[in-house]
Amino acid sequence: MVHDPIVEDGIASGARRERRDAAAHRQRILAVARDLFAHAGVAAVTMHQIARAAGIGQGTLYRRYANKGDLCRDLMHEHHERFIIELRAYVAEAYSAPALTKLTEVIERMLHFVNDSMALLETVVTTAILDMDCNEGSALTDGPPMRHEWFQAQQNLLEGLLREAVADGEIAPLDVAYTADLLLSAMNPLSLHYQQAERGYSLERIAAGLRHIFITGVHGPGATNPATAQQG
Amino acid sequence: MVHDPIVEDGIASGARRERRDAAAHRQRILAVARDLFAHAGVAAVTMHQIARAAGIGQGTLYRRYANKGDLCRDLMHEHHERFIIELRAYVAEAYSAPALTKLTEVIERMLHFVNDSMALLETVVTTAILDMDCNEGSALTDGPPMRHEWFQAQQNLLEGLLREAVADGEIAPLDVAYTADLLLSAMNPLSLHYQQAERGYSLERIAAGLRHIFITGVHGPGATNPATAQQG
DNA sequence: ATTATAAACGGACAGTTGTCCACTTGTCAA
DNA sequence: TTGACAAGTGGACAACTGTCCGTTTATAAT
Numbered sequence: 189m190v191h192d193p194i195v196e197d198g199i200a201s202g203a204r205r206e207r208r209d210a211a212a213h214r215q216r217i218l219a220v221a222r223d224l225f226a227h228a229g230v231a232a233v234t235m236h237q238i239a240r241a242a243g244i245g246q247g248t249l250y251r252r253y254a255n256k257g258d259l260c261r262d263l264m265h266e267h268h269e270r271f272i273i274e275l276r277a278y279v280a281e282a283y284s285a286p287a288l289t290k291l292t293e294v295i296e297r298m299l300h301f302v303n304d305s306m307a308l309l310e311t312v313v314t315t316a317i318l319d320m321d322c323n324e325g326s327a328l329t330d331g332p333p334m335r336h337e338w339f340q341a342q343q344n345l346l347e348g349l350l351r352e353a354v355a356d357g358e359i360a361p362l363d364v365a366y367t368a369d370l371l372l373s374a375m376n377p378l379s380l381h382y383q384q385a386e387r388g389y390s391l392e393r394i395a396a397g398l399r400h401i402f403i404t405g406v407h408g409p410g411a412t413n414p415a416t417a418q419q420g
Numbered sequence: 421m422v423h424d425p426i427v428e429d430g431i432a433s434g435a436r437r438e439r440r441d442a443a444a445h446r447q448r449i450l451a452v453a454r455d456l457f458a459h460a461g462v463a464a465v466t467m468h469q470i471a472r473a474a475g476i477g478q479g480t481l482y483r484r485y486a487n488k489g490d491l492c493r494d495l496m497h498e499h500h501e502r503f504i505i506e507l508r509a510y511v512a513e514a515y516s517a518p519a520l521t522k523l524t525e526v527i528e529r530m531l532h533f534v535n536d537s538m539a540l541l542e543t544v545v546t547t548a549i550l551d552m553d554c555n556e557g558s559a560l561t562d563g564p565p566m567r568h569e570w571f572q573a574q575q576n577l578l579e580g581l582l583r584e585a586v587a588d589g590e591i592a593p594l595d596v597a598y599t600a601d602l603l604l605s606a607m608n609p610l611s612l613h614y615q616q617a618e619r620g621y622s623l624e625r626i627a628a629g630l631r632h633i634f635i636t637g638v639h640g641p642g643a644t645n646p647a648t649a650q651q652g
Numbered sequence: 653a654t655t656a657t658a659a660a661c662g663g664a665c666a667g668t669t670g671t672c673c674a675c676t677t678g679t680c681a682a
Numbered sequence: 683t684t685g686a687c688a689a690g691t692g693g694a695c696a697a698c699t700g701t702c703c704g705t706t707t708a709t710a711a712t
Contacts, residue, residue: 401634476662482701
């Protein structure tokens, strides 16, 4: 959605409402894209194919979606929204559990979420990367949040849990924001794909590895822990 | 280097030697590319431009370099090689220091290395990503090490230090291979760029964050550490 | 020298992405 | 109803990537 002025099939908010035929096109585009993707794989389908299959011009397609990643994002919109809501619900209902327990579960779920929608998410992330080095210099100047709301939501969730863990003394004080970023980059679709496809790690192994570093800690119970005391 | 059959301007190893004019072209290509990159930024320069500026055909350029990332890799070859050698030298000469101390230093240096050659490395990584989703299904079938030797060298270094740290009881036993991967993905040029440009983290902050997670551990000295003991 | 041959060459070409713009059409207000 | 106008439309276009293939040329063997 290159810039949706209307609120999800709702009423116009001052601006003109989305034209009915346009709304129909949007649905057709999504349906057609879903089909093509399922058939040939996300990476193999081109924007031109999608436009032609949907019976519209390329310009029309691009008017709605700036690129394939944008389209994929819309395709996953509901799915992702549901995921985040469930995640928040879990955290809320498990409020009495230790923060680290909740964090473990959240990481596990995020991992599976990414894994389940790998192909679409990879496309989303890839196009985001490609955009990045075009905007190069102007990154800081032209707008606050380039990071998409999706990741922001996940970031917030992780930050909240980390903060809670620190406040409750479950872990030592740390840079909550950066650590959340670190977690997200570890669960990045591209990293995950690479680790599974090229390095042969199972999802369980990855989950265990993350758990060990971010939850258990490198100094597990029983380690001698001479760290930071440097002896020449 | 799409597949260099000869040994770095040395003698032919059974196969024919690289033709002299070809060798000259290679130098010219590298020089021209370096210039153009310095002038306009790596991302903005096209392969066509490079070919034209070097006075050769596009086919000739592509014969030597499969893509821009490949070219960038060659451009950084010596630099990177020197870096790895220095790193190995450091580790060797500090052999009596605790493994975690060495790991800290190595991480710090890798971070700076990536940071110093960001633009080129980003291109290398980006093209690697793009290749990835073309080869899709055949990832596991067609060859053992898609990961480039560069990363393999870094991976080995990190694995060695982690193994040493475990053996010496500095940290609890862990999945050494995956943890090294995790570290590398945290120091990935793209992640690093994003974290600096979009999130505004300084390199020092990133280094500190990594140190805290991977060296100090989430349970720093003084943390109560009730972890893993879940109290529903 | 001559010749065979594989390497190297370079430009045309096909496939993609994303932009542009002249044209059409739905929507709202009068 | 009508008319104005913004939203929507679609296809041509430009730019880039990477491949293909007929031609040239350096090298080594004769």
